[in-house]
Each structure stands twice: as C-alpha cells, then as structure tokens.
Amino acid sequence: MTEEFLECFNPNQTTARKVCLCPFLPVHPLKVSTCLYIIQHPAEESRVLRTVPLLAACLPPDKCKILVGRRFSEDRERRCVLLGIENRYLVCYRDVFSSLAFSIFQVQLKPSISSQYVIRTQPTNTCLSTLECAAVALSIMEKNKSIQETILHPLQALCSFQLQHGAQIHHSKEHLLKNGLYDKPMPKNKRKLRRMELLVNNVKI
Template identity: 25%
Template sequence: MEAGEELLNLDFVEFPYEDSGSVGKRVCAGVCGRPVSVCLCDKMPLEPMSTSTRIVILHHPHEQRHKLSTVPVLLKCLRNCQTLIGRRLKFGSSAVLDSLYSDAVQNPSLTHRAIFLFPGSDSMPSIEVDQWRSSLVDGSMNNYVMIVFDGTWKHAKEMVSASLPFLSKFATRVCLKYDVEVDGGCIFDSELILRKEPFGGCMSTMEAVARALRVLEPAGIELENRLVHILKEMVRLQACHLNPMKPRPKLLKKKMEGKDKTQLTA
C-alpha cells in the first residue's frame, strides 16, 4: 500500500460466486469482489490506475466462468482497459479498433499505433515489444492501443488466426521473450503462474499486460510492480487451496499386480 492511502473498511455479503460452480459462498463486497478466502482487497489499488495505453482484451467465452482468469482482476486495476467477449475481432467489434482500421485503409503509410500481443509464427513473425518501441521514428509518441487475447493456448491461437484479416490492416504483432524449446511452468514451481503453461515465456494475461506496460508507459516500472505484486498474491492464495500432486502409479506395476492376483487364484 502506498503512503497516503487509507485502509479499506471491508464488508462481506452472501453472494453466489459463479466461477466456483457453487452458490452461497461469501464474497467480498470491497474492491476485488472475490470470495473471502481469496480476497485481494488489501493488495488492490483503491482506484483503477491510469495509463495512456488503451488495452483491449478479447476474452474467450469459455474464460468467463474460469476461476483462475486474471482478467476480472486486471479490469479493476486499470482504468483504460476494456474487454470484448468473443472468438475473433472484426469490423464492428470495437469503435476504437474500427477507427484504427478505417484510418489505416485510407492512409496505408500511417504509423501503426496499435499492437497485438502474441508470439510469432513462421508465416507471421513477431517483434519483441521493446524493440518495436525503440524502432518508432517518433520516440515521444504514446497513446498506443494494445490488443491482448485471453484464453487457453489453443483458444488464443484460434482467436489470433481468426482475427488476422482485420488486425493485419492496422496492428503490429509484438511479443515478450519466449522459448518454445523450454517447457512451461506451473503453479507449483512459480509464484506468477496460475495454470500450466505450454512453453517458456508463456504467462497469464495479467502478467503479459504488466510486462508490456513497463515498456510502453512513462511510469511503466511502477505499473508493472503493482500488477505483479497483486498477481503474486493471487497465485499464493490459490496455491493454499490446492492439494499436493500425487504421483500416478505406473501402468507396468498395475499389470504386475494383476498377474500376481491371477496366479494366486489359479
């Protein structure tokens, strides 16, 4: 908590929490709106933090009810952040993106102020966001629009592919550092990972936005630190409610046990 901030007076109410799949869980009526057992109010900013970067998140429909989604928390942390529910971006999805699309169509030489955050592919490589920022002719330019895709790795790839005909007209594909040759981490070996990641460098939407804002915003380091601090607490609380992983018995051992039983009854 920063100096000058007042302590929150938390009240709690009985409310059905849809993400958990059960009804009647006590949910915090404070800033975070999460179940009491995983309340983040003491870590959250009292007011959403302002950014010059506008963040547009395409939120896969399946993620709306996922209890480990970081998007609901991110929306409460950042003022200039909006979410769109769907599987692809197209003209008509967002007034902000429609405006960028129309401007780019009328003037193809216009410098792109929009980026979409996703690892590159052979057919469409990406540039690391800090390199993209350094390559801009007008180094003082701000008011970027950053587009992020929120879903499982499989869903996110499908969302990006379906959105490319629209996005390619006005947005540049950027990424954070990643390595497809390295296995991704999980909640048991990282304080920032909520779900198993497919390869090294993959991260939650909240962490990805935090890392990108560090590069894009004048006060990026402070924004990153605040968001990462909240995410760490979110992961810590979730880890407290997980059972230790039990090693699965080897199939060979089961087969041997089955043979022994057969011999005994013979």
C-alpha cells in the first residue's frame, strides 16, 4: 500500500508517512462468492478515517463495488442489480453520515457485537461502521468466521495508530446522552430532538 493511499486514513500527513497498514491487510484478496455494493454519499469520499477503502483493499475488485451518489434513477438501480445477478449473493450497504441516513430505507438486525471503530462518534452503542457491517455479513453468508477477523484486523490497527498519535476514544451519542456527558446544544428541530429522546430511552430508531 502506498503513502498516498494511507493519507486517506490519517488527517496528519506526517503521521501517514510513518504508518503503514499493509501488514494488517490480507496478503491476497479474500476469496468470496458474495458481491458487495456500497452506496456512498458524495460527502463521505472526502472524509478522513473512512473504512470503505480498507474494506475494498481486503476484497477482489469484482466483489466490492462502490456507487457514489445522492439519488439513483430507476434505470441505474436496475443496472446495479443486474451487475450482481451472476453472483451467489448481492449485498448492498449505504455509506453516509448518520444524520443523512434517516431518509434511506433501513433494515435493522438484532445487535450482537459492539463497534471497534472507537475514533468516530456513532449514534448508538450498537451502530457499526460500513467495514464492520460487511465483515459480519460476509462471515455469515460465506459460513467462514475467519473472514470477519481478517477484515477487522486493519480497522483495529488504524484505530490503534490514531490513538497512539493523539486521537481520543469517542463514545456513542447514546452513551453521552444517558450519562449526562453530551456537551453540545440540543437541536431545535423537533424531529432531531425526538430522535435524541429515543436514544436516551433506549428505543430503536
């Protein structure tokens, strides 16, 4: 992996030149029959510490497709499905700020693990990053638990390096609200305020 690639994960470019995530990636892309399609908000491309490039580096190019955009026409959505029709499975994820994701149709599964992506604030204690969601899904669909461990390995290294260079552990918004640690002004928008009330009361949103 090149320094240019690593700069995507390190806001401090000096640190990026000292850190290499290559040893934490699989030597060869994982052999999977499942095809992932990640629908990514354009704003997510410019964010540092994003997980999608790490996920893509773990998988063959034809098994991880990233579709960037805010709106997708019916024709484009149909093409997306047809692209994956020859694969054993087709899994779609949305990669977007949590504040922008509420307008997208969502399916929530019963949580069984907590996020290891501790250098970014998650809405709830059980929210996972895109990479973590994909790792869990692939390990189940491919019936191979080692896939999850392999994909999580570079994320764990990324978080460790960032914490060593001054980053702080970020608790979820749910944790901050429940423990009286949320220090930002409460939103005036009634819908956003309602979401925060649901977080405090441990109601799924």
